[in-house]
Amino acid sequence: MDMELDPPEPNNELTTTEGTSSLDLVLARNLDRMSQIYNVELQPGAIRVWQRAMAGQSPRLVEWAFEEYFKTGKFPAKPADIYMLIRQHQETPRHDDKQFRPCGKCEFGWIRVYEGMTVGTVLGRRPVDPKVGAVKRCDCFLQWAAQRKAAA
Numbered sequence: 246m247d248m249e250l251d252p253p254e255p256n257n258e259l260t261t262t263e264g265t266s267s268l269d270l271v272l273a274r275n276l277d278r279m280s281q282i283y284n285v286e287l288q289p290g291a292i293r294v295w296q297r298a299m300a301g302q303s304p305r306l307v308e309w310a311f312e313e314y315f316k317t318g319k320f321p322a323k324p325a326d327i328y329m330l331i332r333q334h335q336e337t338p339r340h341d342d343k344q345f346r347p348c349g350k351c352e353f354g355w356i357r358v359y360e361g362m363t364v365g366t367v368l369g370r371r372p373v374d375p376k377v378g379a380v381k382r383c384d385c386f387l388q389w390a391a392q393r394k395a396a397a
């Protein structure tokens with residue numbers, strides 16, 4: 246068996262903390278983890294490639310993206326992989342704001358009722374059959390619809 250048991254040489258470039266930002270530290274830590282997880286040796290200068298690629302990104306978001314990547318990534322991450330995750334994360338909440346989110350007390354914006362009057366346009370107002378029940382829009386949906394209308 247010719248297993249290489251030598252520990253990776255400590256890389257001063259990755260461990261120095263002098264004059265580094267928290268983004269640099271996040272990158273250094275996660276590149277270090279990456280080399281352990283995937284059993285690869287980082288190219289000298291890898292940290293600088295990553296620093297340039299991630300410049301201006303929030304360290305917390307970069308940290309999060311590495312975590313996400315490590316869960317499913319089968320190969321060492323490239324800056325593009327991490328960047329994609331960050332972008333998806335940044336775009337998702339904005340996208341979600343326009344989506345209807347039920348309050349949790351209703352069935353996706355509908356509430357089942359077993360009393361009261363229906364507002365049916367075909368059969369007219371009539372009492373709700375307590376055995377069958379009826380559905381009405383929940384306040385959360387009405388609020389969302391009103392906001393959407395106002396924003397349009």
Ligand SMILES: [Zn+2]
Binds near residue numbers: 349355384
């Ligand atoms: Zn609701």
